[in-house]
C-alpha cells in the first residue's frame with residue numbers, strides 16, 4: 001500500500017514536471033532527460049516491494065533493511081541518481097532565498113552532509129559542508145605538497161555539484177589555485193557559472209562532462225600528468241563497491257595527476273568499501289599517505305544541522321504548484337521530503353543510522369600517485 005502511494009506520488013511529481021508545472025526544473029533536467037525519462041526513473045526498481053520495504057539486493061552487505069516511509073532509504077540503485085540530482089539542483093536554483101532558523105538568508109549550494117566541528121561560524125548555514133571541503137584539501141600531505149610546490153596549485157574536482165566547495169577553496173583555502181570543477185549535471189554547472197565562477201573568482205572554471213567521468217569511457221578534460229590535486233567529495237562513487245566505474249574513474253585520476261600528485265577523497269560509504277579501496281588503489285599505483293575517520297563528526301554535523309534541514313524541506317518544496325493539488329500534493333510533498341531528507345542523511349534516515357552504527361564510515365584520505 002505505502003509502496004503504491006509512493007509510486008503514485010513519484011509519478012505525479014514526474015508528470016507535473018513533464019507537463020511544465022515547473023519549467024525551470026525541466027530546463028535543469030535537459031542533460032539527462034534523453035537517456036532516462038523522469039517518470040520511469042522515479043519509479044522504484046523491483047527492490048522496493050508492495051509494502052514499501054526496500055529489499056536490497058544482498059541483505060548481508062547492506063547493514064539492514066529500512067522502510068522508505070520511515071527512514072527514507074533510497075540507495076544508489078533504487079532510483080536513477082541523475083534524475084534526483086537534476087531535481088535537487090533545479091530546486092536549489094529555484095530557491096535562491098532560503099531562510100535559516102537563525103534568520104539568515106542564503107542560497108544553499110552545497111550538496112554535502114559535511115562534518116563537525118566546523119571552523120565556520122554557527123550563523124553560516126553551510127558551515128558543515130565548508131568544514132568538509134576545507135579539511136579535505138588541507139590534509140597534512142596536501143599542505144606539505146603546496147608549500148613545496150611554490151607555485152599555484154592545479155586542482156581538478158570530479159562531481160563538484162554547484163561547485164560550492166570549489167568556490168570556497170578558490171576564494172579562501174587555496175586562493176591562487178587554478179581549479180577545474182567537473183560535474184555531469186547541467187543545472188549544477190549553470191548555478192556554478194551564475195554565482196561561483198564569476199569574474200572576481202578567476203581561478204574557478206566549471207565544466208559539464210556529459211554522463212560523467214568514467215562512464216562509457218569518458219575522460220576528464222585534462223592532459224596527462226598535469227594536475228597537483230584531484231578532489232572527490234561526497235560523490236556517489238564507490239558507495240556500493242569498487243566496480244568497473246570506480247576503476248575507470250581511478251584510472252582517469254591517475255592519468256591526469258602529476259607524479260607525486262594527490263587524490264584527495266572524502267565520503268561516507270560502507271566501511272567495507274573503504275577496505276576494498278585499500279586494496280584497489282595500491283594495485284594501480286597509489287599510496288595512502290593520510291587517512292582520517294570523520295564518522296562521529298559527520299553524525300554530529302547532521303544533528304547540529306537538523307533544524308535547518310527541516311526548514312529547507314518546506315522552503316524548497318513550497319514553490320511547486322503540484323504540492324498544492326488535492327491528494328497528489330500531500331503525497332508529492334512526502335516523497336520530496338524523503339528524497340531531500342535521505343540526501344542529507346537527516347537524523348532518522350537509513351543513511352544517518354548507517355553512520356551511527358559505523359556500517360558507513362566518513363573518511364578523508366590522501367592517496368599519492370607514485371608512478
Ligand SMILES: C[S@@+](CC[C@H](N)C(=O)[O-])C[C@H]1O[C@@H](n2cnc3c(N)ncnc32)[C@H](O)[C@@H]1O
Pocket residue numbers: 085109110111112158159160161162163164165182183184185188209211212213214215233234235236237
Ligand atoms: C552528493 S553530490 C555532491 C556535490 C558536491 N561534491 C558537494 O559536496 O556539494 C554528487 C555529485 O557528483 C556528481 N557525479 C557523480 N558521478 C559523477 C561522475 N562520474 N562524473 C562527474 N560527476 C559525477 C553528481 O552529478 C552530483 O552532482
Ligand SMILES: *[C@@H]1O[C@H](CO)[C@@H](O)[C@H](O)[C@H]1NC(C)=O
Pocket residue numbers: 271274293294295296357358359361362363
Ligand atoms: C570509523 O569510525 C567508526 C566509529 O565512529 C567505526 O565504526 C568505523 O569502523 C571506522 N571506519 C574505519 C574505516 O576505520
